[in-house]
Amino acid sequence: MPNSAVASPNELYDVLSSLDGALLSREERARALDRFFALRSGREKPGRFWRVDLDSVAPEPGAVERSSAGLQIENSDSRVLVCDLATAARQHPQLLARAFATTGVKATKFGALARAFAGLGAFIYLRADVDCNGPITIAYAPPAGAAIFPHTIVLAERGARATIVERIEGGEGAFFCGTSEVVTEERVQLLYAVVQRAGTGARVISSRAMRPGRDAEVAWASAELGGDLAASDLSIAIEHPGARAEVTALFFPRAAEHVDVVSTVEHRAGEATSETLVKSAATESGQARFLGNIRIAPHAQGSDARLRDDALLLSRNAHVDSVPALEIGANDVKAYHGATVGAIDEEQVFYVESRGIDRNAAERMIALGFFEPAIERFPTESLRSEIRHTLAEKLS
Amino acid sequence: MPEGLRIHDLRCSVDGGEILKGIDLTIEPGRVHALMGPNGSGKSTLAFSLTGHPKYEVSGSVLLDGEDLLALAPDKRARAGLFLSFQYPAAIPGVKVANFLHAARQAERPGDLPPAKFRALLLEKMDQLGIDPSFMGRYLNDGFSGGEKKRLEMLQLAVLAPKYAILDETDSGLDIDALKDVGDSIAALRASDEGRDTGFLIITHYPRILQYVIPDVVHVMIGGRIVKTGGHDLAHRIEREGYDVLREEAGAVA
Numbered sequence: 001m002p003n004s005a006v007a008s009p010n011e012l013y014d015v016l017s018s019l020d021g022a023l024l025s026r027e028e029r030a031r032a033l034d035r036f037f038a039l040r041s042g043r044e045k046p047g048r049f050w051r052v053d054l055d056s057v058a059p060e061p062g063a064v065e066r067s068s069a070g071l072q073i074e075n076s077d078s079r080v081l082v083c084d085l086a087t088a089a090r091q092h093p094q095l096l097a098r099a100f101a102t103t104g105v106k107a108t109k110f111g112a113l114a115r116a117f118a119g120l121g122a123f124i125y126l127r128a129d130v131d132c133n134g135p136i137t138i139a140y141a142p143p144a145g146a147a148i149f150p151h152t153i154v155l156a157e158r159g160a161r162a163t164i165v166e167r168i169e170g171g172e173g174a175f176f177c178g179t180s181e182v183v184t185e186e187r188v189q190l191l192y193a194v195v196q197r198a199g200t201g202a203r204v205i206s207s208r209a210m211r212p213g214r215d216a217e218v219a220w221a222s223a224e225l226g227g228d229l230a231a232s233d234l235s236i237a238i239e240h241p242g243a244r245a246e247v248t249a250l251f252f253p254r255a256a257e258h259v260d261v262v263s264t265v266e267h268r269a270g271e272a273t274s275e276t277l278v279k280s281a282a283t284e285s286g287q288a289r290f291l292g293n294i295r296i297a298p299h300a301q302g303s304d305a306r307l308r309d310d311a312l313l314l315s316r317n318a319h320v321d322s323v324p325a326l327e328i329g330a331n332d333v334k335a336y337h338g339a340t341v342g343a344i345d346e347e348q349v350f351y352v353e354s355r356g357i358d359r360n361a362a363e364r365m366i367a368l369g370f371f372e373p374a375i376e377r378f379p380t381e382s383l384r385s386e387i388r389h390t391l392a393e394k395l396s
Numbered sequence: 397m398p399e400g401l402r403i404h405d406l407r408c409s410v411d412g413g414e415i416l417k418g419i420d421l422t423i424e425p426g427r428v429h430a431l432m433g434p435n436g437s438g439k440s441t442l443a444f445s446l447t448g449h450p451k452y453e454v455s456g457s458v459l460l461d462g463e464d465l466l467a468l469a470p471d472k473r474a475r476a477g478l479f480l481s482f483q484y485p486a487a488i489p490g491v492k493v494a495n496f497l498h499a500a501r502q503a504e505r506p507g508d509l510p511p512a513k514f515r516a517l518l519l520e521k522m523d524q525l526g527i528d529p530s531f532m533g534r535y536l537n538d539g540f541s542g543g544e545k546k547r548l549e550m551l552q553l554a555v556l557a558p559k560y561a562i563l564d565e566t567d568s569g570l571d572i573d574a575l576k577d578v579g580d581s582i583a584a585l586r587a588s589d590e591g592r593d594t595g596f597l598i599i600t601h602y603p604r605i606l607q608y609v610i611p612d613v614v615h616v617m618i619g620g621r622i623v624k625t626g627g628h629d630l631a632h633r634i635e636r637e638g639y640d641v642l643r644e645e646a647g648a649v650a
Contacts, residue, residue, distance in 0.1 A: 346450065351486035354447050355496075355552065356474035356503035365499065369490025369535070 009037055011061035012116075018066060020119045023089040028115075035112035042109075043231065043260055044289050049319040051287070052229055052258050057203065058113075059147035059175045068120050070148065070171075074137040079130050080162070082138075085121030085151055095125050099155040099183040103209035106179075108233065111207040114149045114177045121151035121178075126160035128185075135163040135193075135379055140178070142171035144199070150178040154192070158185040158213065163379045164192045168226075172199035176227075180208040186240070188216040193378050197390065198227035207233045215242035221378045224251040224259050225390050235264040238300075241271040249278045250374040250387075252394050253286030253318075264293040270330070271302040278309035279374040281367060282318035283394070289321040294337075298329035305333070311341040312370050314363075314395075364395045398461040400424045401446075401478070401560045401595060406456035408438075408445045415441045417620040418456070423560055423595040426586075430606055430631060431599045433617035434639045439599045440483060442617075443564040447480045448473050460560065475504050477559030481549040481566045487537040493548065494518060494532035497555050504556055521554040524584055526577050542569040550581045557590035562597045567605035579608025603631040618646050 016029040024032075036058075043054040068084055075082040081092070088096045100123075105111035122138045142148040152166055168176060182192055190212075198204045204227040212218040224230040230253075236245040251259040265274040274294070282288050294305045311320035324337045344366050352362035371391055378384050401423040408416035415438045423429050433439050445454045448470035458465040460476050468476065488496070498514055509517065522529060525547050537545050546566055553561055567575055585591035598609060606614075606628070614630040615622045618639065623646035624630065634642070 345486070348486045348488055350449055350470060351482065352488065352496075353470040354474055354480055354482075355500035355556070356471050357499055358471045358503075359469070361499075361503075362471070365491055365496075366488055369488055372490030372535075 009033075012058070015061050015064050016116060019117065020086055020089070023086060024115070024118055029117070032106065032112045032115040035107070036109055036116060039109035039112060044321070049287050050258065050289065054231060054260070057205070057229075059117075059177070063145060063147040063175060064117060065142060065146040065148050066119065070141045070143060071120055071122065071150070072137075072139040072141070073122055074139075077130075077133045077136075079127065080132050080136065081123070081125040082136055083123055085123055085153070086119065088123035088153070092123070092125070095155060096123055096153065099153045099181055100151070101181070102183055103181045103211055103237070105181060105207040105209045105233075108207055110177055110205045110231070111179055114151065114179045114207065117147075117149035117177075118151055120148055121153065124152070124154045124162075124164060126154075126156040126162050126188075128157040129159040130161070132160070132162035135165045137165045137167065139167040139169060140176070141169045142174040142176060144170075144172045145174060146171065147175035148178070150176070152178070152180045154180070154182040154190070156182070156184040156188040156190055159187045160184075161189040164190070165379065165383065166192070166194045168194070168196040168198050168204060170199050171202050173201035174198060174203075176202065176204040176206070178206050180206070182210040182218065184211065184213045184216045184218060186214040186216060188213060188218070190216070191219045191221065191379055193221040193383065194223065195383065195387065196222070196224045196226055196230060198230075200228065202227040203229040205231045208235065210236045210245070212236065212238060212240070212243040212245060214240035216240070217244040219246035219248065219377070221248040222250070222261070223378070223387050224249070224261065225387070225394075228256065229258050231260040233262050233264070235266070236274065237266045237268060238272045238274065239268050241269045243269070243272040245272070245274040246377070247274070247276040248374050248377040249290070250280065250371055251288055252281045252283075252391060253288050254283045254394050256285050257287070259286075259288040261289070262291045262293065264295070265305060267294075267296040267300040267303040267305060270300040272300070273304040274306070276307040276309075277374055277377070279371050280309070280320055281312040281314055281370065282320050283314035285317045287319050289323075291323045291325060293325045293327075294335060295327045296330050296333050296335065301330050301332040303330060303333040303335075306336045308337075309339045310370070312367060313341065313343050314367065364392060367395055368392060398425050398559070398593070399459065400461070402459045403446070404457045406442070406445060406454065406458060408441055409453045410441070410451060415620050416445060419622060421615065421622065423597055425559070425593040425595050427613070428596040428598065428609060428611045430611035430614045431597055431617055432601070432603070432614060432631065432634055434643075435601065437617045438620040439617055440564055443480055443562045443599060446473075446562060447478060471503070474558075479553060479556055479558035479561045481546075481553055481561065481563040483565040483568065485537050485545050485549055487535070487540070489535050489538045491536045492532065493534055493536055496536050497552060500552065501555055518555060521551055524554070525551055525581050527551060543571070543574050546570055547574065547577065550578050554581055554585055557585060557588070558594060560595045560597070562599065564599045565601065566598075567600055567602065575605060575608060578605070582609050603635045606631045616642050618643050621646070
């Protein structure tokens, strides 16, 4: 774990004037940086198992990457507008403004940090009723040791359908602090998958928020598979009835890796459903923490919210904290929560062994199977195989 | 001719209490032995002792065609040719039936069937057992009914075609149709090239299943010992008289 000494605030403020003024003015950036320093992360404090203080995490001023190197966009559907953030700010400012900085992520500590240094990123605009062919892939691969602050902004008009895959790759020792904001109109169907495979020593902090329209079906699917520190916020604010929201997260810290995932589903309108599924494992000295928030507002009658999280502990020093937090203000709702934390069941191992499969392979098979219900919610067979393969490597 | 599954003076303790008190039994290749007995007599303990469940402390000797079974880990016992149909099979969520069976077949008979042929074999055996092909994509025993689990055990028996198969109360909880399918499946295995020499130990509480799989030898276990061995007619006698008469006879002998 790299030592995350607090950088001198002044040096970070000095960097701001060299950034894209068309996207955000120096003053807006400075106000965001003020918020970053003023706000608390609200995250786990160092203790018996957890050793990272997220309140003292900050980028090195000299590491701030100003080029847009490391951004790759893949999109095979010409009806969909996909461009980098700087282009969007210059050529489509009205469209961008309908989604950028509209979800509340900028009010969080790391959302504010990402805003202060905004520049790198992608904008995806789906016109009404466009059914996008194939997934749109946005890949961020920072140079080793660099600090990047990517923003992925999605605006989907009524009835549009798309699958978006964000990849975070490479970048040994890199610092990644990014946001995703997804705003949809009614009847949109949108799956946003994240596969995080940052390099050794990397710190990856992401704040992601969605605002689905009426009768929209939206989903996060997040796999935190790399980096030494991964802190991820996945939130969906339901403000219109008929919405269906799904949050899936899987993670697997090993060695000294730390993963901190917070999911938040806010039912602010009734007659909407949400389903959160989290599967995690930890091995060696891996540490993980999951906080699952479900909030149902007093007027959100007819809400149906489910939260399921299961954690598998594969070594004595591994640790997973799982905290469900349900705040239910309405009385005519369905809310379900279930959680398990434990080791692999010996009866399962014996059953698999009794079919000629050796103990190591049996444990690997059972652990991979444990993740499968979450893996199945990711798009495309090649992405699912990649996740299985990466998990299998971590298990061996 | 292989020597058989030869069990000699097998004793087993769990948490300090002796459950098996010296079992002698030989299952010859191609023969069907039934092991009957009341609940708690040690039948399932025998099955787990032979297959290597970590909870059981076992002494004595068990040779599988000459190989010292008790020295082997459970997976190696299976690869030596031993199979157990579990009374309560574990569910393995996230592991699909087809993938599991392929992994098991590969472990026990490495490289003998290319995937396409394996799939054909699987479909054929599923058809024989009245199992819907959609089972291949379901998670192993996860959310299965009791009857579905037992059919899946029989499917594994058919696909793995072991040298020696122990069926632990496979009949319990099955209706007549399912029981008949189990019987047909065993008959089909015994009629196949792979399963011609499979020796069976069918553990059961009730004689019912023995109408569908006719045993060559019937043993009765009471209190951790085999108290009587006979032919098929012994099963009929138990059906008529129950275990009490045998228990009294055993008591008189002991």
